Amino acid sequence: MLTPQEHYETFLAEKYSWMIGDADQKEAEAAELFRSWGISPMGNRIAWDLGAGSGVQSFPLARLGFRVLSLDLSSKLLNELSSRNVGLNLETREADITAPSLYAGECPELLVCMGDTLTHLESKTSVRKLFRLWGSFLKSGARFALGYRDLGRGKIGEKVGFPVRVERNRIFSCILSFEEDKVLVTDLYHEWDGNLWNFTTSSYCKLILPEAKILEWADESGFSLRQQGESKGMSLFLFERNG
Incomplete structure (x- = not known):
């Protein structure tokens, strides 16, 4: 059995964009979610897309006027993202989003972590530590958009x-x-x-990540819940860093 990173690099990355379907449609869905949440540049205009993949969230954010930093462990997906970028204020960086050294310097006004990124981490402890990193890095008023698939509905052995x-x-x-x-x-x-x-x-x-735990870790890390919903099996949250 492979790690998520090994799985992507040796098997999934080259198939990923085809697998998820029409890119324009996926990006339009992401853009509509951001619109419904009232997301637009308000401060330093910096947005980080953690686990950006091929750019489903990155491109809509850039079109909204953000300066986007797209981060992922997969060089193949980041290269694909870069090849599709035409004239948008968007940069890529191959990085481990759990590394404390990443969270230094000027912080973004918007942090985005969507798709299966969180469920790819090693343990619930790793996820909790990541929330704490985000809480210590982001300034008061910064927003954090999270989406992931809650796999807790299955029965053990099923x-x-x-x-x-x-x-x-x-x-x-x-x-x-x-x-x-x-x-x-x-x-x-x-x-x-x-x-x-x-x-x-x-x-x-x-990982199986119950929504109750996500809300608990967000609260203890200094985030307030502003929006919550579900779309196509994905649990969606918008948090704001407390003052």
């Missing part, structure tokens, strides 16, 4: 399989195996080469 994306010559599917605190994720990819189906697979773990 296995669930489903297609993620299907085309005539490509099929991406997934099996979730539920454990006590984690879910074993097995991704399966079939591709038709004109003569036969080629098959590859890779497995890694995601």
